Amino acid sequence: MDPLSDILSVLKLRSYVSGGFDASGEWAVHFGSHEGIKFHAVVTGECWVAVDCEAPVKVKAGECFLLARGKPVRLASNMAAEPISLQFLLPPTHDGRIVTYNKGGEFLSIGGYFTLADGQADMLLNVLPPFIHIRNEPSRATIRWCVERMRQELCDPQPGDFVVAQQLATMVLVEALRLHLSARDRDEVGWLFALGDERMRAALSAMHASPGSPWTLQLMAKKAGMSRTTFATRFKEKVGLSPMEYMTRWRMILAADRLTNSTETLSEIGHSLGYNSEKSFGTAFKRVMNYPPRQYAKL
Template sequence: MDSLSQVLSLLKLRSYVSGGFDAAGDWAVQFGAHEGIKFHAVLRGACWVSVEGAPAAVKVSEGECFLLAGGKPFRLASDMRAAPVDVSTLLPQVDDERIVTYNGGGEFLSIGGYFTLADGQADLLLSMLPPLVHVRAEADRATLRWCVERMRQELSDAQPGEFIVAQQLATLVLVQTLRLHLSNEPREKTGWLFALSDRRMRAAIDAMHASPGRRWTLQTLAEQAAMSRTTFALRFKETVGLTPMAYLTRWRMMLAADRLTHSRDSVSEIGLALGYESEKSFSTAFKRAMNCSPRRYGRQKKAGIGGAQQGVEKPGEQV
């Protein structure tokens, strides 16, 4: 499994396709703060997107989509001068109403949804993304447009298995959007996500992710990237923002936190699997990184999971 897939799996990514918005005339809709990542795709017409704190609104046209990763309130509008209505006033009155119509509809159509991420580790991805990721329409983006169109069909014509189909399509939209975002970002961007666009850095990161328990050294990681040790160390720090060994430790702690939360493995078993010679050495590294002992972390997280109720998303709860 490649590094991006592993990170998304670690984040326990869940996607929800909430519904569509069909509008006409002048309109503006205000959305509140949110968790995770919201996404919208424009299938007809165009709209302006304004994120709280951003210097200017961005126009999104037919065939384009955007992600909102900062959690800040935002506004969608045909005209930024139009008086906004709160999204809560537009919510469907019945659960099976998937596409909300405003002012008669027919001029603008979008579908939207959101992705939830595992508590405590969401920053692993969110910190790499700007508040607004705009994916513009180009000829080579047929895959993204196909996914969005299929989601529209699932919303318009309910069939058995529709929820899981829409969820998988939404995940494809996120991955494809991240790929396009990486391909368009300047090379000087720093972070593990942007390092994946560098073939040699990706080889080293993929190797660490594939075998986190191996006794990696700077030399063996440099060999994965087909570079000298000195050049690799400098390049890795420039692109990722961490030294290779610091990144390896961070990844190991993320995996450890996940296993402490979602498995019955003992602390010693987890430490050994992640390359630590003893439970003591693993516990010391974990406490240094997470400000908490492994046992305490596991107890707290499992207690939180046991006490939480898993909600079921209704299709009409968000536009």
């Protein structure tokens, strides 16, 4: 798999479509703090979005946005309107379908959220801003198609509709991350943004494809088609870690996942990740994860 797919897999990404909001007239809805990543896609109409104390941003039909830092957010037709908590609008038997306010008909959005594995979520969340606005442009056709299909699944229940909606939501997230990457500020630092650099992506892909190989700086630089010194400098600038620091961290994230979700022994895990002894593996694991492997497995 490629690095982004690898990381999303280890983070145990799970998507949930929580439903839609259909409104008319003047309205404002408040969403409290949350875990993981939330997304909203505007199907018809437009709204203002204000994250925490930041200035509001107008989001129009065909556009969507991600909320990656768990901060409270307000959606409104008019920012001067008194906000209502979404919980007050949900009927007692809400089933994840469309919630209507003021009879609806003028504004419709589809929303959902993504959960990530405990302990490793920061690997993704720390490289994302609190608010990512994906605007309506021809290149956003994939997102528009996914959102329209989600709307159909919510409005016209069919067998398996929940699973279909989940998969569509995951496609929206991956496409949004791709678009954010392509439109990024060149000065942003992190593994996600390094994927936008062809040479860094080649090195990262090779490292992820074979985490147990006896990697050296020279071998990594060769994968990137660069000299060792230039590669080391460029990698640190783009990723924020040295190549060997990144490789060790990725190995320990894989090890943490196996400790929690497999029956492999410490020796087997360490050997598969390039460590010749259980002791050397345990030392590296504790340095990166702050716990010895056996203790981590019991958390």
